[in-house]
Structure formats: C-alpha cells, structure tokens
Amino acid sequence: MLRRAIITREQEPLKIINEPLPKVPVEGAIVKIEYAGICHSDLHFIENENSNYCDEEGRGISGITPGHEISGTIVDIGIKADSQFKVGDKVLVYPWAGCRQCINCLNGRSSLCENNPSGSKDVGQGKIIGGYSTHTILPNTSNYLIKKDSIPNDVAPMLPCSALTAYSAVKSLGESLKGNPDGSILLIGAGGLGQWAITFTKSIYPKSEICVVDVNKIKLDIAKNKGASHTFLWSKDANFDCQVDKIFEKSLKRGFIGSIDFTGTSETAEICLKCSKNGGTITLIGLNGGHLDISLADVISRSITLKGVRTGSLETLREVVELVKENRINDVETSFFSLDEINYALDALRRGEVRGRAIIDLTKERYN
Ligand SMILES: [Zn+2]
Ligand SMILES: [Zn+2]
Structure with a gap:
C-alpha cells in the first residue's frame, strides 16, 4: 500500500x-x-x-x-x-x-x-x-x-537540496579564488544554506577567511562555531552605507574575492557588489524578489563576475x-x-x- x-x-x-x-x-x-x-x-x-x-x-x-x-x-x-x-x-x-x-x-x-x-x-x-x-x-x-x-x-x-545548492555556490567562486587562495569570502545569510556553505568553504578553500552577515544574532553565533572568522549583525534601522563600510573592513579592507548572497534582496546583492574585490565573483542564490541596479562600467572595469546558481x-x-x-x-x-x-x-x-x-x-x- x-x-x-x-x-x-x-x-x-x-x-x-x-x-x-x-x-x-x-x-x-x-x-x-x-x-x-x-x-x-x-x-x-x-x-x-x-x-x-x-x-x-x-x-x-x-x-x-x-x-x-x-x-x-x-x-x-x-x-x-x-x-x-x-x-x-x-x-x-x-x-x-x-x-x-x-x-x-x-x-x-x-x-x-x-x-x-x-x-x-x-x-x-x-x-x-x-x-x-x-x-x-x-x-x-x-x-x-x-x-x-x-x-x-x-x-x-x-x-x-540545501547542501547541494550551498556546495555548488561555494564551488562557483573557484575561478576568482584561484588567483587569491587566501582571499576573504563573504556569505550573506546564516540559515541552513549559509551554515552548509561555511563547512564547504573551509573544506574547499582552507586558506580563506569567511565573513558572515545576518540579521539574527543566534544564527551568527552558530556561524562562529562552525568556523566563520568574522560576523556582522545587520540592522535594518542602521545606515546602509555605514554598515557596508564596516563589512568591507572585515575583508582587511581589500574587498571580498568571493561573495554568496543566500538572501536575495536588492540590499543584500548591493552589499556584495559594493564589497567585492576587483576580479571577484558574486553568486546569487536567495529568491527574495531583489533587483540590482548596477553600473555596467563598474562591473567591467572591476572585472566582476555575477553568477546565478540553481541546485x-x-x-x-x-x-x-x-x-x-x-x-x-x-x-x-x-x-x-x-x-x-x-x-x-x-x-x-x-x-x-x-x-x-x-x-x-x-x-x-x-x-x-
Ligand atoms: Zn529543498
Ligand atoms: Zn532536459
């Protein structure tokens, strides 16, 4: 039956x-x-x-x-x-x-x-x-x-599902990481996928530093326990640009060579773009209805790669x-x-x- x-x-x-x-x-x-x-x-x-x-x-x-x-x-x-x-x-x-x-x-x-x-x-x-x-x-x-x-x-x-998607996202940063094996990686969203991504990043790019951003303090504590080097508690009420500057500083002021946006709002995608290092890859995963208003000249002159990953x-x-x-x-x-x-x-x-x-x-x- x-x-x-x-x-x-x-x-x-x-x-x-x-x-x-x-x-x-x-x-x-x-x-x-x-x-x-x-x-x-x-x-x-x-x-x-x-x-x-x-x-x-x-x-x-x-x-x-x-x-x-x-x-x-x-x-x-x-x-x-x-x-x-x-x-x-x-x-x-x-x-x-x-x-x-x-x-x-x-x-x-x-x-x-x-x-x-x-x-x-x-x-x-x-x-x-x-x-x-x-x-x-x-x-x-x-x-x-x-x-x-x-x-x-x-x-x-x-x-x-979640592990496969997170793993595919982490692997998608590979080309940018080749030239910067100890570069910083930004993960936005510390939920299930973000947590898998920390584990996989540590395994695939052991020299890189991981910075995790979320609006939830408890999730960020879990991220720390899983091996994130830095965390940033995002506040919807605080100034956007000031917070972006603080996240950028977590990359030792050099920018992130790889970023994964597990959240997918217009704001989170913009954080990734603003904090990316020249030659960096930004991988988009989250589906939260975000839009990105970008300067094409900026993407070209900084040689930034934007990727979407599905499972x-x-x-x-x-x-x-x-x-x-x-x-x-x-x-x-x-x-x-x-x-x-x-x-x-x-x-x-x-x-x-x-x-x-x-x-x-x-x-x-x-x-x-
Ligand atoms: Zn699923
Ligand atoms: Zn087919």
Missing part, C-alpha cells in the same frame, strides 16, 4: 490518501521513504505562489505529492535497472533529473533542463511522487539514485555525499514530524516556528 499526502487546491491543507503500490518501472525502482525534508520552497510550491504552474500535459498542481528531499531503501527494482543498485540499498534521491534528453540533461546539467515547464519533471513537483509519502516510484535508477552509505539519516535528506548536478551531489561522509558532518539541527502531522508541520514552518530543518520521519508508518 502507498500512503501519500496530496495537494487538493492551492492554499488548502494537504490530504492523505491510500492507494495500491504500482508496478516498478522496467528501468526504475520503488524506494520506501524513511526520511523526507520539508523545504521552504515546498511552501511556495503548495501555495502556487506564481499561480502559473502547468506541467507538460497542461495539468495544475492538484494531486501532486510534494517533497524533493528524500532518503530511503530500495524495495523493488526493474529488470532493466542499473545493475549497481539492488533491493535493500540505502539511497538518496536526486530530484532534478530533468527530461534526460535535452542538451543540458545529456551533458550532466539536468537541473537546467530545457524541457521542464514549471519544474514538473522534478521529484515532488509533478508526476514523480515526492517525499510526503511512504514510497516514491522512480522511472530510472542511474539518473535518480545515489547510495547513502554511512551518512546519518537526519542529515541525508538535506544533501540533494546542482548529480555528479556534484556525489561530491557532496563524499565530502559529508569524510567530514562526518552530523551537527545539523532537525525537528521530526510524522506523515499525519504534515499540515501541522507546514503551518509551523510558515510561522517560522520549526527549529532547524523539518523532517518527516516515515520509519514508523504502518504501511511498511
């Missing part, structure tokens, strides 16, 4: 339904989900904030089971599936496998798939059942699965899995909910009342 939460109508609570487990696809697998992350982006999706969701067959969001952060065990596998996987394997699901046919998908850049209207090919955003379910049915194994090995259960669901590739997720295994990263704060508590969990997340990452624990589900 398959038990899953579905969207009925936007803005309305999800409904839990039971249905027979379908047959396993010939090249695919059925994964019994053990832990599934509830991502902030799920809230935007469920509420259909852009109101323009439409999959390739013209359907809207009703009937979709959300959730793209999944770890579990293979319980059935197709006869033509990749032979490296077998029943009983503990796996992570890569949610951004795309159409597997366009030029980006064929070149390992499926998170930038060209045939993916409204993200409907992503796990939990269309036909492929997402994490708010006892099982997911994947059409293919090699494009969707990675073995989880020794990664802790509560860390695993975060890897395909990352399957290959990059493999690197994340290896890095997390090697570093035994397991100090991420989590709150667990059952599948029946899904609407309660979503409301708590909406109100900002969840401590750390919200995770659905499906190990105690009765349809096992």
